[in-house]
Amino acid sequence: NAGVTQTPKFRILKIGQSMTLQCAQDMNHNYMYWYRQDPGMGLKLIYYSVGAGITDKGEVPNGYNVSRSTTEDFPLRLELAAPSQTSVYFCASNPRGDEKLFFGSGTQLSVL
Amino acid sequence: QKEVEQNSGPLSVPEGAIASLNCTYSDRGSQSFFWYRQYSGKSPELIMFIYSNGDKEDGRFTAQLNKASQYVSLLIRDSQPSDSATYLCAVRPLTGGSYIPTFGRGTSLIVHP
Numbered sequence: 001n002a003g004v005t006q007t008p009k010f011r012i013l014k015i016g017q018s019m020t021l022q023c024a025q026d027m028n029h030n031y032m033y034w035y036r037q038d039p040g041m042g043l044k045l046i047y048y049s050v051g052a053g054i055t056d057k058g059e060v061p062n063g064y065n066v067s068r069s070t071t072e073d074f075p076l077r078l079e080l081a082a083p084s085q086t087s088v089y090f091c092a093s094n095p096r097g098d099e100k101l102f103f104g105s106g107t108q109l110s111v112l
Numbered sequence: 113q114k115e116v117e118q119n120s121g122p123l124s125v126p127e128g129a130i131a132s133l134n135c136t137y138s139d140r141g142s143q144s145f146f147w148y149r150q151y152s153g154k155s156p157e158l159i160m161f162i163y164s165n166g167d168k169e170d171g172r173f174t175a176q177l178n179k180a181s182q183y184v185s186l187l188i189r190d191s192q193p194s195d196s197a198t199y200l201c202a203v204r205p206l207t208g209g210s211y212i213p214t215f216g217r218g219t220s221l222i223v224h225p
Contacts, residue, residue, distance in 0.1 A: 031211070040120065042200055042215040043156070058212070090155055097211030098144060098204060103155035 001026050006091050006104035013081040013111045021076040021107050023091030031097040032074040034058075034066065036087040037106075043090065049074055050097065081111045114139040116203050118216035125223055131188040133219050135201030138182070144204040145177055145184045146213065151197045160186060191223045 007022045025032065030051045035043040045058030049068040063085060065077040074093075078085060088108050092101040115138040125131045133147075144163050148156035162168045162175040162184065174187040184203075188195055198220050202213040 033212075035215075040217070042116075042118075042217040044215075045212060048212060100146065100158040100161065101148075101156070101202075101213070103157070106155050 003027065004091055004093055004102050004104035006089075006107050008107060009105065010108050011110070013078075013109065015081060015083065015111060017081050018077070018079050019081070021078070021089055021091075021109075023074045023076065023104060024072050025074075025091075025093045025102070026072065027093065027095075027102065028071060029093035029095050029102070030071070031094050032068065033092045033101070034064070034074070034076045035090045035092065036060065037090060038087050046076065046089075078109075083111050085109065086111045114142075114203070114205055114214050116201055116214050116216040118199075118201050118219050120217055120219060122220040122222050125191050125221070127191060127193060127223055127225050129191050129223075131191045131195065131221055131223070133186040133188075133199050133201075133221065135184045135186075135203075135216055136182055137184070137201075137203045137214075139203065139205045139214075140179075140182060142179075142182075142203045142205050144213075145175070146202040146204070147173075147175060147186045148200040148202060148215075149197045150200055150218065156200055188221075191221075193223050193225055196221055196223050 034046040047066040091104040147160040150156040160175040198218040200218045201216040204213040
């Protein structure tokens, strides 16, 4: 099993550009999450999903969108990138939501 | 807003000492408590979880939970330089059936030889 796979690992965007961060898991987990981590800070939840077709906002959803058309994939869309979205993004998953999180390796995004 | 508070540190301890990392939380209904370790530039990895009041030991790590005081801690015995990392406390509430954990900002631990 590959676990949770995130792409790309690094990306530089110009202000106003858009992009999609990809996340895929091969563990058949129902719950998937997107977090962002700013330097010296903990993880802040952007969006989460409890199953295919079901998504919900987390603590910091503004400027982002998600979809969950399959159990495996949970892409995060950034529209009109802003410098405030410069961060490290982690995708995570777990089977039932009450268990440990399995994290991807992260995407370091800079918006200049 | 559910809060999870950690001292950001850095906490500096000599090799072989006990490192004590602390976490307080605001949601009295919280059910599960997790400690993740995060090396610089890497993703978090789970090292301990605890659900019941008291102590839980796993090798050199001990998690301590006191729900009445809304306090959870992580002790690392015989600290090694390889333990140098940021330790994130995560708390899972039980509000409306939500399982979504809330993370603290993390405590940076430095173990010096």
